[in-house]
Amino acid sequence: MSRRWARKVERCCCTFATYIPLFFVYSLTTWAVWVDVTIGSAPSKATWLGTGSSTLAVLLYGLLNWSYTTAVFTNPGSTTNDNGYSTLPTEAPPPATSFTVKANGEIRFCKKCQARKPDRAHHCSTCRRCVLKMDHHCPWLATCIGLKNHKAFLLFLIYTTLFCFYSFFVSGSWVYVEVINNTTYVETLMPINYVILSVMAGIIGIVVGAFTGWHIMLASRGQTTIECLEKTRYLSPLKKQMQNQFVAQHNGEGVPLPAYGQQLLDIHANALPGITRPEEGEEFRGHPGASRPVHQSYEEMERDRAKKRYEEYLDEQDSEKLPNAFDLGAKRNLLHLFGPKPLFWFVPVCNTTGDGWSWEPSPKWIAARENLAREREEQRA
Numbered sequence: 001m002s003r004r005w006a007r008k009v010e011r012c013c014c015t016f017a018t019y020i021p022l023f024f025v026y027s028l029t030t031w032a033v034w035v036d037v038t039i040g041s042a043p044s045k046a047t048w049l050g051t052g053s054s055t056l057a058v059l060l061y062g063l064l065n066w067s068y069t070t071a072v073f074t075n076p077g078s079t080t081n082d083n084g085y086s087t088l089p090t091e092a093p094p095p096a097t098s099f100t101v102k103a104n105g106e107i108r109f110c111k112k113c114q115a116r117k118p119d120r121a122h123h124c125s126t127c128r129r130c131v132l133k134m135d136h137h138c139p140w141l142a143t144c145i146g147l148k149n150h151k152a153f154l155l156f157l158i159y160t161t162l163f164c165f166y167s168f169f170v171s172g173s174w175v176y177v178e179v180i181n182n183t184t185y186v187e188t189l190m191p192i193n194y195v196i197l198s199v200m201a202g203i204i205g206i207v208v209g210a211f212t213g214w215h216i217m218l219a220s221r222g223q224t225t226i227e228c229l230e231k232t233r234y235l236s237p238l239k240k241q242m243q244n245q246f247v248a249q250h251n252g253e254g255v256p257l258p259a260y261g262q263q264l265l266d267i268h269a270n271a272l273p274g275i276t277r278p279e280e281g282e283e284f285r286g287h288p289g290a291s292r293p294v295h296q297s298y299e300e301m302e303r304d305r306a307k308k309r310y311e312e313y314l315d316e317q318d319s320e321k322l323p324n325a326f327d328l329g330a331k332r333n334l335l336h337l338f339g340p341k342p343l344f345w346f347v348p349v350c351n352t353t354g355d356g357w358s359w360e361p362s363p364k365w366i367a368a369r370e371n372l373a374r375e376r377e378e379q380r381a
Contacts, residue, residue, distance in 0.1 A: 018142040025068060025140065032167050033061040035197045039174050053170055060163040063347075067156035068141070070348035076146025077132035077356050079115040099325055099361060118357045120326070122226060132356030136225040145225075147356040151337050152348035154219060157212040164205030171198035219337050222327040222362070322372065325365040 040054030098107070099119055108117035113130045117123070122134040124144050135145040138153070145153045171194050218228055327333065338344075339351030 018139075021140045022072060022142060026065065029061055029064060029163070031193075032163070032197060032201065033057050035193050036167055036170050039170055039194060049170065049173065057163075057166060057170065060159060060166060064156065064159040064163050067152050067159055067348040070350075071145070071149045071152035071156050072141045072143060074149040074152060074350060076134070076144045076150075077148045078113075078146075079110065079117060079121055079130040079132065080113050099359070119359050120224065120227070121356065133224060134226060147352060147354070148350050150219075151339070151350065151352050154212075154215055154337070155346070155348050157208060157215060161205060161209040161212045164201045164208060168198055168201035168205055171195070171201065174198075220330040220333055221324065222333040222336075223324060227324070227326075322368050323362065323364050325361050326359055327362045327364070328360065 036057035037054040040049050040051065040057070108121075109115070110117050110123050110130050112123060112128070115130060117130055118132070120133045121130050123130045124134065124137050126137050127144050131144045131146040133147040133150070135150055135153075137144045141153070143149070174194050175198050215225075218225065328336070336353050339349075339353065341351065344351050
């Protein structure tokens with residue numbers, strides 16, 4: 001009984017702690033806009049400060065918090081909402097394109113969510129679910145950034161950067177005109193809020209601005225944060241075939257090689273995080289008959305080392321030649337994120353295209369894969 005209550009108290013404390021950043025963001029931005037409006041309402045020698053500057057500050061504040069609220073309270077999209085399984089995938093998979101598989105060639109399946117994991121989906125241990133097109137888990141939003149709230153998150157970063165630099169310009173102009181060029185406040189009480197805002201807005205604007213630029217670059221490249229930081233390695237279409245041939249040559253056996261089309265179907269030509277290594281919610285199971293003997297001879301150990309070096313060589317070569325499989329060009333990547341209608345580009349309305357289950361491969365990636373397949377065929381011949 002005491003353990004159950006302890007768990008409840010722990011969950012309540014954790015839930016409360018997750019919403020502290022939300023309170024901080026709402027409070028800090030509200031204080032900042034109040035200072036901006038106060039500066040615009042007070043008489044000043046800076047002629048451009050006034051009703052217009054206060055109105056623009058309120059507009060940026062509204063867009064910032066609208067985007068933030070939308071990003072926080074919008075479901076990023078989960079695999080258990082649609083096209084999910086309630087049991088293990090013992091039957092044929094539902095119709096959906098897939099370019100990625102697990103390391104053993106099977107369909108990506110999350111044992112924790114009991115659902116199939118499409119391309120670009122990952123399991124979040126904090127949210128305890130698989131998220132479609134997961135970018136990352138953001139503690140400042142207390143949720144994951146995924147397919148359906150990625151646009152709102154990016155707009156929040158953009159408007160936060162603009163609001164910070166605008167607040168810095170407003171408060172900094174007042175400090176420069178009223179304090180540095182005027183001795184009125186030398187012996188009297190200075191509005192400390194104005195000075196604090198100019199310092200904080202400048203620092204936060206630089207930090208968040210750099211973060212915003214990085215995310216805009218990722219969006220234009222059709223990448224998520226996970227895909228960028230994981231240093232994804234793609235598997236060559238003929239890698240498994242060459243591995244079998246390599247082992248057969250060293251064992252002195254004639255192993256029949258599978259058909260090219262069947263092999264492409266088996267390994268789906270490429271790999272993303274969760275394929276070359278076990279991902280959370282997935283279990284790696286080796287192929288039958290691949291278990292090692294307890295005692296190995298020196299020749300067998302040397303053969304295994306040579307095989308490992310050869311596999312690493314193939315991975316490195318293939319990674320350098322295969323581009324991002326989901327990069328459709330900067331224009332199409334941004335249109336996918338912000339939607340096809342320009343009217344809704346600057347407001348946090350979820351009009352991102354796609355369902356998170358099917359993805360169109362990049363033409364450059366397809367061409368590179370075909371060239372790589374031909375090169376591997378020539379090497380094998």
